[in-house]
Amino acid sequence: MEKTMALLEIKNLHASVAGNQILKGINLTINPGEVHAIMGPNGSGKSTLSNVLAGNEAYEKTQGEILFQGKNLDDLAAHERACAGIFLAFQYPVEIPGISNMYFLKAAVNAVRESRGEEPLDAMDFLDLVEEKKKMVQIRDDLLERAVNSGFSGGEKKRNEIFQMAMLEPRLGILDETDSGLDIDALRIVSDGVNALRGSDRGFLVITHYQRLLDYIVPDFVHVLVNGQIVKSGGKELALELENEGYASWNGEQQ
Amino acid sequence: MNLAELRKKAEMEFSANGFPTTREELWRFSDVSPVANAVFSNDWKPSELEFQSLEGSLVVVFENGKLSREKSNLGNLPEGVRIGSILDFPDPRIGSLAGTQSAFVAANTARFSDGLWIEVDDGVQLETPIHLIHLADLDGAAFHLRNFISVGENASATLVEEYVGEPFYWTNTVTECFVADRGLLDRYKIQRESPSAFHFQTLEARLGAEAVFSNHAVTLGSRLGRDDIRAKLAGRGGEAICNGLYLLNGKQHFDTHLFVDHAVPECNSHELYKGILDEKAHAVFCGRILVRQDAQQTDAVQSNRNLLLSRGAKVNTLPQLEIYADDVKCTHGATIGELDEQALYYLQTRGIDPVQGQAMLTGAFANEVLDEIRCAPFKAYAEERVRTWLEGVAK
Ligand SMILES: Nc1ncnc2c1ncn2[C@@H]1O[C@H](COP(=O)(O)OP(=O)(O)O)[C@@H](O)[C@H]1O
Numbered sequence: 276m277e278k279t280m281a282l283l284e285i286k287n288l289h290a291s292v293a294g295n296q297i298l299k300g301i302n303l304t305i306n307p308g309e310v311h312a313i314m315g316p317n318g319s320g321k322s323t324l325s326n327v328l329a330g331n332e333a334y335e336k337t338q339g340e341i342l343f344q345g346k347n348l349d350d351l352a353a354h355e356r357a358c359a360g361i362f363l364a365f366q367y368p369v370e371i372p373g374i375s376n377m378y379f380l381k382a383a384v385n386a387v388r389e390s391r392g393e394e395p396l397d398a399m400d401f402l403d404l405v406e407e408k409k410k411m412v413q414i415r416d417d418l419l420e421r422a423v424n425s426g427f428s429g430g431e432k433k434r435n436e437i438f439q440m441a442m443l444e445p446r447l448g449i450l451d452e453t454d455s456g457l458d459i460d461a462l463r464i465v466s467d468g469v470n471a472l473r474g475s476d477r478g479f480l481v482i483t484h485y486q487r488l489l490d491y492i493v494p495d496f497v498h499v500l501v502n503g504q505i506v507k508s509g510g511k512e513l514a515l516e517l518e519n520e521g522y523a524s525w526n527g528e529q530q
Numbered sequence: 531m532n533l534a535e536l537r538k539k540a541e542m543e544f545s546a547n548g549f550p551t552t553r554e555e556l557w558r559f560s561d562v563s564p565v566a567n568a569v570f571s572n573d574w575k576p577s578e579l580e581f582q583s584l585e586g587s588l589v590v591v592f593e594n595g596k597l598s599r600e601k602s603n604l605g606n607l608p609e610g611v612r613i614g615s616i617l618d619f620p621d622p623r624i625g626s627l628a629g630t631q632s633a634f635v636a637a638n639t640a641r642f643s644d645g646l647w648i649e650v651d652d653g654v655q656l657e658t659p660i661h662l663i664h665l666a667d668l669d670g671a672a673f674h675l676r677n678f679i680s681v682g683e684n685a686s687a688t689l690v691e692e693y694v695g696e697p698f699y700w701t702n703t704v705t706e707c708f709v710a711d712r713g714l715l716d717r718y719k720i721q722r723e724s725p726s727a728f729h730f731q732t733l734e735a736r737l738g739a740e741a742v743f744s745n746h747a748v749t750l751g752s753r754l755g756r757d758d759i760r761a762k763l764a765g766r767g768g769e770a771i772c773n774g775l776y777l778l779n780g781k782q783h784f785d786t787h788l789f790v791d792h793a794v795p796e797c798n799s800h801e802l803y804k805g806i807l808d809e810k811a812h813a814v815f816c817g818r819i820l821v822r823q824d825a826q827q828t829d830a831v832q833s834n835r836n837l838l839l840s841r842g843a844k845v846n847t848l849p850q851l852e853i854y855a856d857d858v859k860c861t862h863g864a865t866i867g868e869l870d871e872q873a874l875y876y877l878q879t880r881g882i883d884p885v886q887g888q889a890m891l892t893g894a895f896a897n898e899v900l901d902e903i904r905c906a907p908f909k910a911y912a913e914e915r916v917r918t919w920l921e922g923v924a925k
């Protein structure tokens with residue numbers, strides 16, 4: 276009873292997509308303030324896990340339980356999870372022609388505020404917030420005026436994801452291969468942005484294929500996901516081990 | 531042939547031939563038998579409908595097919611501008627563009643009882659938009675309205691037409707537009723007819739050298755309707771713009787038939803039509819561009835994009851390019867798609883509920899057409915009507 280409540284508790288999670296069982300019994304607990312990394316080969320189910328957490332209806336949870344701040348997520352739709360404080364930075368952010376980034380962000384910020392019973396931000400306060408947050412990821416003004424992710428480079432899309440996360444201030448940030456497609460400078464900027472958001476009441480699930488990102492966003496725990504299961508957990512040194520040995524041995528063991 | 535003779539001929543043709551059937555090529559997807567089978571009255575009564583004019587406009591109100599001088603505001607027209615009832619201005623050009631080319635035009639030519647007449651003299655810039663409001667609330671009536679618009683050389687004008695009514699009636703309008711050399715006419719239409727009404731409109735425009743004619747149609751109403759929009763580029767360097775947005779639900783059926791005739795060299799035409807359809811709505815878009823042999827250096831662009839929000843909704847889109855000149859630039863594209871589920875999910879993961887998300891996405895789709903509207907008060911008005919409609923179908 277003395278223990279503080281976990282931010283996220285995943286118990287024996289099984290999930291399928293398009294009729295295929297992808298997640299096969301995942302257990303994971305993230306406490307406030309912790310950064311957990313999930314590493315795994317392509318196709319192991321990393322994006323599936325992030326989509327199941329975010330509430331994508333194309334993914335079906337077939338067994339197990341997900342508790343967010345002690346509350347079962349089953350009955351919450353994606354937007355309700357976002358309002359509750361779950362943020363997914365996508366591996367492949369979606370382009371939305373015709374909706375400007377600013378208009379979109381204002382709608383998002385005010386939707387989240389409204390769900391908390393707060394007044395919507397007016398134009399001035401919203402701009403102040405943008406000014407404050409855009410520095411974190413060095414996002415250019417012209418990207419704010421452009422349609423959401425439309426014609427953005429890979430790196431600009433990823434920065435935009437972190438910018439949105441900074442604007443929405445979630446409790447749990449899920450970063451799905453945010454490092455893919457980033458050069459070293461962009462990787463540093465994005466990592467600095469994430470590190471600035473670290474705090475005692477916020478947790479992160481950092482999904483990556485490569486160890487490199489974890490030099491910048493140093494995790495408290497590392498988990499190895501292979502074929503829909505966490506096959507090993509450890510501290511940050513586990514990432515280096517994987518970097519040297521690769522996933523091959525794990526893949527082998529699964530057969 | 532003078533107008534009286536033309537009207538007699540039109541009555542004879544219409545009586546003899548009646549309405550088109552779906553066996554005719556141009557009416558293949560449009561069953562107008564509900565109009566053909568209905569019986570309409572020629573009664574008249576004043577309208578009880580409320581209306582609101584666009585800010586700063588010259589308002590002209592037709593109630594149940596008749597010009598209302600009391601409700602209109604035509605007291606202080608600028609010099610060189612004449613606006614009134616077509617019955618008071620027997621211009622010899624009336625009937626020269628539209629006579630009997632379809633049953634609907636013939637019926638109108640034979641039976642029109644009133645209509646708007648506008649003449650803007652050479653060199654006169656009419657900055658104030660003219661807001662033409664048709665109020666219809668006479669159950670079972672047919673309204674044959676005949677409009678005539680003449681914009682002189684180096685002159686300009688903006689016309690906004692609004693159609694609104696209840697419950698059951700048939701609006702059948704024909705508009706003839708002449709835009710002289712270097713003249714400019716921007717015409718906007720917002721069609722908010724009753725959901726059980728019929729709305730048919732034929733527009734014939736003839737453009738002089740370096741003249742600009744733009745037509746923007748926002749369609750929300752009527753159970754069965756059709757726009758026939760025909761622009762003839764008859765002088766070098768002319769430009770015709772035909773844009774439209776149709777938002778349909780229930781069992782609405784709406785057709786758009788464009789015909790742009792490039793008769794001389796160095797003219798441009800642009801057409802952007804977009805549709806959003808829900809439930810069992812059906813739209814037809816037929817965009818014909820004719821580039822005659824002489825019309826070298828023609829630049830013609832046509833695009834028709836449709837968004838279907840339900841499985842029952844349907845669109846037939848038929849671009850038709852006929853090109854007889856060799857030095858031309860002509861492109862066209864047509865698409866029929868669904869709401870982008872990935873985009874909707876993306877918005878949702880940022881806290882935006884699916885109802886608002888759908889309204890945002892459909893709004894973005896519609897905005898491309900609305901952004902082309904140059905008349906600011908009409909743009910604001912159309913945006914508000916469109917937003918209300920989109921929020922309604924998102925629920
Ligand atoms: N929407 C989907 N439809 C069908 N199969 C999918 C879908 N999403 C993921 N999968 C399948 O699930 C498996 C895991 O994919 P994913 O979670 O994207 O892996 P990772 O992110 O680890 O590379 C793959 O075999 C992939 O083909």
Ligand SMILES: [Mg+2]
Binds near residue numbers: 323366451
């Ligand atoms: Mg992935």
